Each structure stands twice: as structure tokens, then as C-alpha cells.
Amino acid sequence: MTILSVLDARQIPHEVRLDAILQKLNSLKTGEGVVLVAPHAPDQLMRKLLKEFPGRYDFSPGSRGPEAWRYHIVARQAGPRTVSGYLAWDHDRLDGIMEIATKLAEQDQWPRAANVLAEFKEGLFRHIDIEEAILFPAFEERTGMRDVGPTAVMRLEHVDIKEAVNDIAAAAKAKSLDDFESAKGRLLGVLVEHNMKEEQVIYPGVDQMLDGASREQLVEKLLLG
Ligand SMILES: [Fe+2]
Numbered sequence: 001m002t003i004l005s006v007l008d009a010r011q012i013p014h015e016v017r018l019d020a021i022l023q024k025l026n027s028l029k030t031g032e033g034v035v036l037v038a039p040h041a042p043d044q045l046m047r048k049l050l051k052e053f054p055g056r057y058d059f060s061p062g063s064r065g066p067e068a069w070r071y072h073i074v075a076r077q078a079g080p081r082t083v084s085g086y087l088a089w090d091h092d093r094l095d096g097i098m099e100i101a102t103k104l105a106e107q108d109q110w111p112r113a114a115n116v117l118a119e120f121k122e123g124l125f126r127h128i129d130i131e132e133a134i135l136f137p138a139f140e141e142r143t144g145m146r147d148v149g150p151t152a153v154m155r156l157e158h159v160d161i162k163e164a165v166n167d168i169a170a171a172a173k174a175k176s177l178d179d180f181e182s183a184k185g186r187l188l189g190v191l192v193e194h195n196m197k198e199e200q201v202i203y204p205g206v207d208q209m210l211d212g213a214s215r216e217q218l219v220e221k222l223l224l225g
């Protein structure tokens, strides 16, 4: 996974904060990224990135408040965006977070593992939310498949995925490696294939159904969701 350096905006004086952040982001090479830590929701910055540097950054929240907002921002090859590009990137990002949590759990570092898992949970639940609220309706509207069809299956799997994630978090709280591993096994039993089906069927399906401008618009909604 991409190693992200931390850019703590709370340490930068307010008057020069935005410029300093943009300068740092500008200096990133393709594939490099940062974890931006902000004292409030950085919505304005994210909109600015989309408007002034179209197609240049992928980003997703690591955590959202109440004291700090952590955003993962990674520079990509500027150019047209696709649903596949953004959401598959987010799958990989989440896999990377789970990898870190697993290492910490195996090393018996439970408080840190629990923190990383909280970030995983927030990120995955948000990923599921934007799929269900923004992406799946676009697919269902164009295919007429709502109650039956691939998105109906994905919605059901999301329920199992969320349940397994909650069990993993509970295992970390109880500091039980056995429970952690068994809940993680249950999660991966659903998630690996789930992500594959989305990446092979739903994401490219929506990409193909939309023209360039609507696709760009949809991906922006996902990014800001
Ligand atoms: Fe999903």
C-alpha cells in the first residue's frame, strides 16, 4: 500500500494554512499521498481540489471528527476519472488499513489496533454508504434492476460485512486475538468476493452506462460523499 506522510494542518497558522497544504499536495508525485489532519471538516479544500486540479487527487476520509478530521489524499495521474478507478482505489486503501490493524493485533498492541480498526470501520461504512446512496441508484435507474439483480445482492452482503466489522472491533476491545481472527475470517469470506464482483460488474457497468460528463459528476459526488 501507499505509505502516507502526515500533514497536520492544526500545526500551521490559519492565515497560511491553505497555501501550505496546496503547496505540499502540489509537490506529491503520482502515487504519493498524505494523511491530512484538520481541526474541522475540510470540505472546502476538497471542493477546491476537484475544481482547480481536476482528476489529480483521490481522497477519502480516515476519520471525521469530532476533534480532528483525517483525510487520505493520494496524487493520481491527472485525467478522466471512472467509478472503477476511485472505488477500487478505496478498496485497496481499506485493505491496507486492515493489514496494519492485523499486524498490531498480532503484536498485542490492542489500543493502537483498536484505533486503526475504528478508522477501518469508519472508512468501510462510509464506502458502503456512498455505494448505496449514490452508486447503486445510478445502476438501478439505468438497468431497471432494483429488488432483484446485482445491487440487491450487494446490499445484503453489506449487512453481513458490517456485522463482521463490528465483531472485529469488539474483539479488539476485548483484546482477544482468537475472536479477532475468527471475525476477520468471516469478514474476508464475504468481502473479498464482494469487492471482486463490484470491480468486475457494477463499477465498470456504471462507467459504461454514463457519458464522460455524467461519469465525472458521479465520481465527484462519490468523492465528496
Ligand atoms: Fe460494496
Ligand SMILES: [Fe+2]
Pocket: 087, 091, 127, 131, 195, 198
Ligand atoms: Fe465497494
